[in-house]
Amino acid sequence: xxxxxxxxxxxxxxxxxxxxxxxxxxxxxxxxxxxxxxxxxxxxxxxxxxxxxxxxxxxxxxxxxxxxxxxxxxxxxxxxxxxxxxxxxxxxxxxxxxxxxxxxxxxxxxxxxxxxxxxxxxxxxxxxxxxxxxxxxxxxxxxxxxxxxxxxxxxx
Numbered sequence: 026x027x028x029x030x031x032x033x034x035x036x037x038x039x040x041x042x043x044x045x046x047x048x049x050x051x052x053x054x055x056x057x058x059x060x061x062x063x064x065x066x067x068x069x070x071x072x073x074x075x076x077x078x079x080x081x082x083x084x085x086x087x088x089x090x091x092x093x094x095x096x097x098x099x100x101x102x103x104x105x106x107x108x109x110x111x112x113x114x115x116x117x118x119x120x121x122x123x124x125x126x127x128x129x130x131x132x133x134x135x136x137x138x139x140x141x142x143x144x145x146x147x148x149x150x151x152x153x154x155x156x157x158x159x160x161x162x163x164x165x166x167x168x169x170x171x172x173x174x175x176x177x178x179x180x181x
Contacts, residue, residue: 029155032131056091138174
């Protein structure tokens with residue numbers, strides 16, 4: 026088991042959330058791929074989008090429904106600073122995950138997080154479990170409790 030997958034498993038267990046992490050037959054780097062593997066709608070996929078704060082230099086996490094796109098201008102207003110593209114090195118150092126497998130939980134460092142209200146419309150959502158081939162499902166309210174994310178409108 027990879028270090029990333031172990032961190033996600035531990036974070037979920039420590040929170041008392043009993044989920045089954047599944048290893049998929051194929052990669053789940055995109056929301057469409059993940060939805061196909063989970064047999065759910067694309068909007069039930071919680072995409073982890075990372076931006077870099079231009080002032081703070083820190084990574085910020087935007088959890089959005091798979092079919093939505095983050096509007097960088099709206100996200101910057103919500104974050105109270107201009108946001109730029111987070112490179113692979115920042116993502117890896119802040120979260121401990123590689124692009125394509127960024128989980129919303131189990132980060133190496135605390136991260137400021139925001140959630141798309143669209144995800145709250147489902148009983149169950151799916152998220153990356155730290156690798157491009159592992160996903161897990163949970164209730165959106167559990168995701169909010171785990172991440173401490175703020176609900177905000179930041180999509181196009």
